[in-house]
Each structure stands twice: as structure tokens, then as C-alpha cells.
Amino acid sequence: xxxxxxxxxxxxxxxxxxxxxxxxxxxxxxxxxxxxxxxxxxxxxxxxxxxxxxxxxxxxxxxxxxxxxxxxxxxxxxxxxxxxxxxxxxxxxxxxxxxxxxxxxxxxxxxxxx
Amino acid sequence: xxxxxxxxxxxxxxxxxxxxxxxxxxxxxxxxxxxxxxxxxxxxxxxxxxxxxxxxxxxxxxxxxxxxxxxxxxxxxxxxxxxxxxxxxxxxxxxxxxxxxxxxxxxxxxxxxx
Numbered sequence: 467x468x469x470x471x472x473x474x475x476x477x478x479x480x481x482x483x484x485x486x487x488x489x490x491x492x493x494x495x496x497x498x499x500x501x502x503x504x505x506x507x508x509x510x511x512x513x514x515x516x517x518x519x520x521x522x523x524x525x526x527x528x529x530x531x532x533x534x535x536x537x538x539x540x541x542x543x544x545x546x547x548x549x550x551x552x553x554x555x556x557x558x559x560x561x562x563x564x565x566x567x568x569x570x571x572x573x574x575x576x577x578x579x580x
Numbered sequence: 581x582x583x584x585x586x587x588x589x590x591x592x593x594x595x596x597x598x599x600x601x602x603x604x605x606x607x608x609x610x611x612x613x614x615x616x617x618x619x620x621x622x623x624x625x626x627x628x629x630x631x632x633x634x635x636x637x638x639x640x641x642x643x644x645x646x647x648x649x650x651x652x653x654x655x656x657x658x659x660x661x662x663x664x665x666x667x668x669x670x671x672x673x674x675x676x677x678x679x680x681x682x683x684x685x686x687x688x689x690x691x692x693x694x
Contacts, residue, residue, distance in 0.1 A: 467638070472622075498681040509671065509685040510623065555622055559681050566636060567613050567625035568673075568683060 472571025584686035605674030
């Protein structure tokens with residue numbers, strides 16, 4: 467089955483700087499890669515996603531890049547703000563050929579230092 | 581448009597009792613997924629259901645756990661004879677179209693086994 471590795475486990479950046487979180491996946495048949503943000507005690511919230519027919523996607527301060535050959539994808543957050551502090555999870559799915567379950571990374575705790 | 585609903589939000593059970601967790605998908609969504617999240621860890625896929633059908637239960641323990649999504653009413657995750665190791669947050673997610681993977685999460689049920 468699919469395996470998703472996520473790094474780093476903790477990331478501390480100064481407010482206003484950029485943050486980058488990286489993930490690798492094992493199953494070349496996976497074709498959908500979402501990113502979720504989870505605040506303490508809350509539900510995971512979808513913040514951006516990318517499909518395997520696209521190399522990059524951007525939404526305001528958030529961007530995701532995908533390298534299918536190397537089987538890795540990254541989340542980039544620019545001009546970080548205190549409200550960006552949370553745990554971020556990458557995930558992969560689609561290897562089963564349909565709308566199957568997501569395989570998650572272990573998460574990155576992003577800390578924005580004022 | 582109401583989001584994914586889960587109840588109860590908190591559930592306390594003694595070892596050996598049964599736990600029933602309910603999930604109502606977003607309006608118009610017919611695909612339901614259950615995930616388990618242990619403290620300080622990522623989410624683990626358990627089961628994927630459509631109305632009256634279990635599509636993929638590869639992540640669900642073979643014993644004591646069962647799930648259903650009847651024609652009418654919410655999806656239910658049942659855990660029989662709970663043990664301390666079942667203590668976790670259980671999230672459900674829903675999606676709308678076959679082959680489209682965007683999943684939106686409910687607020688979760690936090691199960692504590694005494």
C-alpha cells in the first residue's frame with residue numbers, strides 16, 4: 467500500500483519568513499495530493515490540493531509543487547503570520563483508481579515566532 | 581450548507597462496553613470515510629463507505645470494529661468491547677463525486693476508554 471513520509475516534524479520560523487514542508491510517497495499510481503491544516507482540538511481543514519497532471523498550484527500565500535518522477539510534493543507558505551501556527555498534514559490517494567481513502571504523513575508542527 | 585456532522589463530540593466508555601460513533605456527511609455527499617487519530621500522530625484510514633456498501637475496509641481492525649452507512653440516516657462506526665488502546669479521536673470525512681477525492685472532515689469524536 468501507499469506510504470507517505472513528511473519532514474520536518476517541527477518547523478519554527480520568524481513571522482514574515484517562508485515555510486516549506488516536504489513529503490514523499492511510494493505508490494506511483496497515486497494521483498491526488500491534499501494538504502490539511504489542523505489546529506489543536508479541531509478538525510483537519512483542506513487548505514490546498516494538487517492532482518498529478520499539474521506541477522504547481524498557488525492560492526494567495528500558499529503554494530504546492532509536485533514532482534511525479536521523484537514522487538515528492540511540497541507545501542510553501544510565504545509571509546507567514548501567527549495564525550499559520552498549526553499542524554500541517556500531507557496526504558496521497560488515488561492509487562486504487564477511484565475516490566479512495568487518504569494516506570497521511572505524520573504531520574509538521576509549524577510554529578511562527580513573533 | 582451544513583458541513584460534516586459527528587456526534588457525540590466526546591464519549592467516555594469503560595473497558596468492555598460498546599461505542600457508537602455517528603457521522604452525517606455534507607448535503608449531497610454520498611461517500612463517507614472514517615479515520616482514527618492517536619495523540620500526537622497523523623490520521624489513519626479505517627474504512628470507506630457509500631450508501632449501503634462498504635467499499636474499502638482495509639484499515640479497520642478485523643475484530644470488534646464495524647461500520648455501516650444505511651440508506652437512511654448517518655454512518656455509524658461501532659467498536660465492541662472497547663479497550664484502553666481504542667482511546668483516540670475518530671474523524672469522518674465525506675466527498676461528493678465518485679473519482680473526486682476532495683474530502684471534508686467533521687469535528688471528530690474523542691473516545692476515552694477508562
